Amino acid sequence: MHTAEHQDPQNPSCAQVLMHLLRQYDVDTVFGIPGVHTIELYRGLPGSGLTHITPRHEQGAAFMADGYARASGNPGVCFLITGPGVTNAATAMAQAYSDSIPMLVISAVNRREDLGMGRGRLHELPRQQDVSRGFCIWQHALTSAQQLPEVLARAFQLMRGSRPGPVHIEIPIDLFPAPMPGQLTDYRAAPAPSLPGTDSNTIDTAADWLSSAEKPVILLGGGAQRCGKAATELAEKLAAPVFESLAAKGIVDERHPLCGGANLSFACVRERIESADVVLAVGTELAETDRNLVRENYQFRGKLIRVDIDPAQLVCNAQPDLAICADAGITLASLSDAVTDSGEPRRQSAAAEVESLLHACRTEWWPGSEERLPWVQALRDALPAEGILVTDSTQLAYNTNHALPLYQARSHITCTTGYGTLGFALPAAIGAALASPRPVIGLIGDGGIMFTLGELAAAVEQKLALPILVWNNSGYGEIRDFMDEAAVEQEGVNLHAPDFVTLARAFGAEGCRIDRPEQLSEAVAEAFARKGPTLIEITAP
Template sequence: MSSAPTCAQVLMHLLREYQVEKVFGIPGVHTIELYRGLPGSGLQHIAPRHEQGAAFMADGYARASGKPGVCFLITGPGVTNAATAMAQAYSDSVPMLVISAVNRREDLGMGRGRLHELPRQQDASRGFCIWQHSLTDAEQLPQVLARAFQLLASSRPGPVHIEIPIDLFPAPMPGKLDDYRARPPALPAAASSAAVATAAEWLGGAERPAILLGGGAQAAGISAAAIAEKLAAPVFLSLAAKGIIDERHPLCGGANLSFDCVRERVENADVVLAVGTELAETDRNLVRPDYAFKGKLIRVDIDPAQLVCNAEPDLAICADAAETLRQLNEALPVGGATEQQSAADEVAQLLADCRREWWPGSEERYPWVQALRAALPEDGILVTDSTQLAYNTNCALPCYSPRSHLTCTTGYGTLGFALPAAIGARLSGERDVLALIGDGGLMFTLGELAAAVEQQLPLPILVWNNSGYGEIRDFMDEAGVEQEGVNLSTPDFVALAKSFGAGGCRIERPEQLGPAVAEALNINVPTLIEITA
């Protein structure tokens, strides 16, 4: 007679049942019994070099695939090391499942100084998780996982943290592994017919409508484009929404909400449809006040709290973005070609006006943006860190498909995101991925080059090397503050990359970028391409 499965084995089995394919983590003394359940589970384990890298990889995997990224963390330092990356995922509404160990149940709250002990471990992650649970009985696991995946699929996503006492990993579970099955997620929440009818009436009667899309509209691009065409309305994107509508579409005004000409157009629209967006300050420029909507504002969001955040709506629809726009598209009549052409001409003029508002240094860097767009495959994914060239790509580099632009330059705005997130994105499928990171940010997570080499990833890593924190240096100069802590001694990045077993080269001119990226995409190791800024 076969022995009963353990809690760890059931966990791995259920993760596969929920369509998880890869997990990111670093094993430790407290998770050895967890890892006993890994062989034969069908899960691929990716070993980063730091737990922050594990969570950033899970983040990039989730953003690129639309499926939850999964991390395994040890007790205490594993959780705190991953905290920054989890907070970035929370800020950007990225679905992430974090499974961590915690000390034995008999030790919890006793303060005995056990190894890796973090008193009240859940308190450490409470501020950046949408839900937490501490398992107290192994047989609770199926129900807890069902709740976790339901939340990740049917509400505003973010990290979910489940901690499992180390004495529960080897605990026996009833029945056989095949007895444990995933529970189906809820159907997408539809808008009420009355709300759709009101929205359709307002938008259909508008003379100067506008559409704003945020990251919550990732699956709504087809319907959003159809609605824009019917209304002859310009569409503007948050940074998290880049690519939801092909930015070559004549009605797409790109991610340009921070510029005055777009602000004026949106504020003076008679009806604005805002979908899956916080209307946050990082979408409209940090120093600008909230948009003052003079016409009617319709907001669609799965999170009821966001419906009244940063701007009060005239019509609030708490429902799934894709389902709501599908309903709304069906309710609207077909528009005219003449009105569409007039709106397209307006968008073209707005884009030209935005360029005249670009901040200092942008024009000088624009040839690099053009070279980067030409080097990036049409369906490729660009992953960017907080660095000067990345800020220019936000508004000046068009994206052609959903989930093709992953950035940490909004919201939480940490450094070190791009390299590990690009690794996660590349592991999510067959799409080519490019990472763009500054010399300062790269030093945060440089060790993850080893993980990319280990996984044999054809991954170009563009390093914008301006020998320091260039953006902060400029801000200090503008504020009349003497420069301190912003001019860095940078290593020989190319030599470092080669020491990891990666490729490496230096370029100085935009025309060198395309050939360097093409070569990097054709070898099975990452290539660090240093750009002398």
């Protein structure tokens, strides 16, 4: 094993500069599992001001970083070892890519003289970067330690100034101890980029269309996370119903009379959108995952205005009549200043229309939903108004997507669409709880939790007052229902499960089991009062 000599404070190591720069970029927490290849990376950690969280699997590290990023709005950061560290984290990185979540992944890679040589070195992959190429917005492999400040600057500029996603930086293990010139204080973060607006003529055109519209609609996607106030003000001036993708749920308070929530999958809402004379779509892909897997694209009969920071997204899934490549917040604020106020009578009429649409959505619920709605209401009662709900791919979560109202941005962290992995909610809830002082509840199925159950140990170590609800329907219940609907004999969906309550206690967490919705609020309140996580097993009806 290589051991580096003590570094001269006047000539800090590459690893020390890395930790220092991460703090300069306002990173305070990193998620990772140390290994032989990252010993010298971790030499730079003590005294850096960074908090290191150790998951039990690298997939958990990246899911934690994802939850941290979604709750805070800042990039989540992972430290991974060469080879298996990267491959273990791949699924979680792909989830972040699918949902445009900023994530900085720092991994080791073999020594520079060994790269591409096939010498059978420890953790060796022929081309490690190829593993993450399909789900990163940028990758770079350092060839000298002196490249680090510029490479980090580019990574943060991309994550802060364009459509975000994972960035993967590889550092050969012989570069971690490499000396850097000057002192630590010589290294500073690059200034954040100013976000792009659009020209006044384009704003005037959009404002004219919207002001003259009789039936406008606003669609919000995950790219509008910072825009709740501006979006609400614009909707009120236009008397326009607002509908949100699952990634945007809560950006506009779902108690607002003009907010139709995340109900894009229902036919009545779809018809209202398609019949609008002007649709303003902001930060949304207009994809099937925005509509909870309704595959058919919208057939817009009126004008479509699209706003996105990514020019490619402006023409994806639907051709716009006006394409605005700009920051969502700047654009919405400019439009709000430019449009004509439609008046109180139209606002009241639009609010009544939204109320009617929400009632109509209830008639379109799929089979089995009605018996779960009391649990949805119980969960809404248990979740504090400012709380964050983190959901996995499980039956109850598909109902909370639509029927559980949320009141502010960054309240809904979900993997139920997009890449649609399993095992997300437990580690992502841990990341969210570490990132935000807001109360967090995780919701996961009995099948999904088995993917990442070991991360309970990390929640115990961090003494997180974190309720984890396990919806136990004795297997992969949603897939079982799809098999039944398709007249396919059930296979692989009825699972043996452990005693989750006993297992939680074995980890040092608390556990309890409930089977009635009215028991949930008390169980969650007790969980929030503890200094540690609580697994609440729900016996599904």
